[in-house]
Amino acid sequence: MNVNVNSLIPSSSTDVFKSDTVVGSSGEVLTRSDTKLASLGEASTSATTTDAATQGERSVSRSIRGLVVALYLGLPPVIYDERAHASPRSWYWVHTNNQTAPEPARDEVVQHALMNALTCMPTDEIQDGMTLPLGIGIASCVKDFGELGLGKLASLTATAAVDAEVLSHALRWIGRLEDNESFHGRLRLLIRVLASPSTTVRDGAALGLVELGSPLAVRALEEAASNEANESLREDLEQAANYLSRRS
């Protein structure tokens, strides 16, 4: 059995920032400075693409010169001389082990699984409301990746990478799942997505919150209703807030 150790996320794990990136206002990618080191197969020449590799790529954004050395050697440098421009020397640390199979970064695994779930059905079938395969995929992502998967889904709702109708239905499934461990994470996601730029996605988040049934969402729904420009959606948000208030 081929087990990808880096993509296994224990259910008790909380390291949700391991692969986060933040894009600055001028478009530059800024990242947290993690110091995990890169991995390199001791007996092989196959550079692995572990979490550390992703971090390595991020570190590379600090210094193009570091990248030149790293790419030549096929290594993802993680800690290296940031002042390469001031010095002819470049340096970095790498881990070595005997692994030969490249492992995808955890980030990539989560992103891939989410995109698989969100694109598993044609959009016209989604619009018909027959969305069970989508629900199965979303449930699997929540179970396998927990808060990390939910965070990635939150990021996707702010982009045009996925059809808004699909996202809207995915959010309804997020509210529908029966999983105590991810309850608060799903609630955070749905509340955050109430601020999505897409009316369709905001509508899906509101419906998801009704499905989830937590009174903790009332204040956020009321606030979203007060800011909502779309009259029909504003009424729906108010109804959702009233419904959850009555449940508390």
Added chain:
Amino acid sequence: MSATQGPPTPPVSSWLTQLMRATVFPTPGQPITADTWWTDAVGGEPETRSVKPATRQRQEEGPFEGGGRLSLSINPLGVIQWQVTPEVPKDIPVDIPAVGPVEELSKPFLGLLNRWFRSTTCPTASRLAFGVTALLPVEDHARGYETLASYLHALKIDPHNSFDLLYRINRPRRSISEIQELRINRLSTWVVQKISMVAGMESDPRSSSVISERYACAVELDINTVPTFTGTFTSRDTSALFSELERLAMEILAKGDVP
């Protein structure tokens, strides 16, 4: 084999910090107003700040005690993390970069967190985590496994004919705090790392070569309150709980994998 048998463990002060973090999962539905948090907790402005308004992500960074680099991050779900990692060394490093002994760093780190908890905009939380990635330098591969064996009491390791060991376990415990029925996950992941230092001339990548190698026992600790807790931690609870989480981390660094 019982926890009291086997070789003695090195002193806790031997463990160096590669990463220390505090992760706070706010109670859902609260507004996250982070504008003053860095100033409230650190006392000045961060060196860098970036925000991504569409997903409400935020990251701030600046120097920390003992040659560390502090960062404050907020993810798209509003989860907040304070983290310390080593600064990039000013010259080619002789040793693996670290912020210093874990037990020395944890005190100022908890102090920073307590100043943040007193901030009027610090949110209440539904889940908390204290994470540490610690390194214990050793002479070589065999010595690494011999040392690791003193921490992993249930495991018998042949130090000369074993490689690539990865040991991960969660040993949950009930919290000693006043909060009823609160359980704490004690997740630890143990390995021996061989770390190579590669350096070369910038103008000629082919000149790059391994100039030194180091071995270290490494443990990644993720001490966290269970996600199924349905209550809310006030700032007072949070302060007390982080002290408890930190003590549990120190216990693992001192005694290894014990129930």
